[in-house]
Amino acid sequence: MQSRPIKLGHVGIAVSDIDAAVAFYTKKLGMRLTERFTYPVEKVGHGVHVRAGAFVRCDTTHHNISIFQLTDPDLSKSDKHRLGLHHIAFEFASPQDLLSKFRQFRDGGVTIVNCRVGGPGNHPRFYARDMDGNLLEFYWGIDQIGWNGLPRAYPPITEIDLEAFDFEAFRREFDETEQRMIAQSANIAGVAVSC
Numbered sequence: 001m002q003s004r005p006i007k008l009g010h011v012g013i014a015v016s017d018i019d020a021a022v023a024f025y026t027k028k029l030g031m032r033l034t035e036r037f038t039y040p041v042e043k044v045g046h047g048v049h050v051r052a053g054a055f056v057r058c059d060t061t062h063h064n065i066s067i068f069q070l071t072d073p074d075l076s077k078s079d080k081h082r083l084g085l086h087h088i089a090f091e092f093a094s095p096q097d098l099l100s101k102f103r104q105f106r107d108g109g110v111t112i113v114n115c116r117v118g119g120p121g122n123h124p125r126f127y128a129r130d131m132d133g134n135l136l137e138f139y140w141g142i143d144q145i146g147w148n149g150l151p152r153a154y155p156p157i158t159e160i161d162l163e164a165f166d167f168e169a170f171r172r173e174f175d176e177t178e179q180r181m182i183a184q185s186a187n188i189a190g191v192a193v194s195c
């Protein structure tokens with residue numbers, strides 16, 4: 001049985017003025033800003049054309065819109081440099097479902113761009129292109145924003161071999177970080193009570 005995404009996770013958009021876009025989506029629409037990020041210069045990946053990102057959310061998911069400031073938003077160039085839709089991201093329920101879709105695409109001739117982990121959201125993911133070249137992202141395990149409104153610390157963006165990626169270790173680290181944050185919050189509450 002083929003795996004299916006459980007939801008449309010987020011969309012990425014390229015904007016002309018990232019500060020104006022953040023102000024629009026937070027102040028006018030009421031979304032919350034999770035964090036901002038500066039992309040390293042890359043040969044493959046968002047950093048080829050994207051200089052900076054801002055990540056806004058509706059709920060506890062790390063981001064529902066990725067807002068990108070392009071390095072060179074020259075509208076006279078190819079579509080890859082245009083403003084507007086940058087990518088569409090789909091969430092999967094499990095690493096097994098994610099891997100299943102990856103193998104189906106790879107073996108079925110769908111263009112795979114790359115596989116990555118780290119960076120904002122820190123979700124194991126792969127990127128592919130649809131029949132018209134639209135960039136698609138598929139992921140599992142995106143960071144969730146807790147009581148303090150802050151994202152968890154994450155490693156830099158790294159390309160990975162999705163087939164060899166240790167999802168178990170990733171899940172363990174995810175759970176341990178969560179436990180540390182719960183313990184810290186308990187300590188903070190304890191200090192508040194003792195004061």
Ligand SMILES: [Fe+2]
Nearest residue numbers: 012066089137
């Ligand atoms: Fe994304």
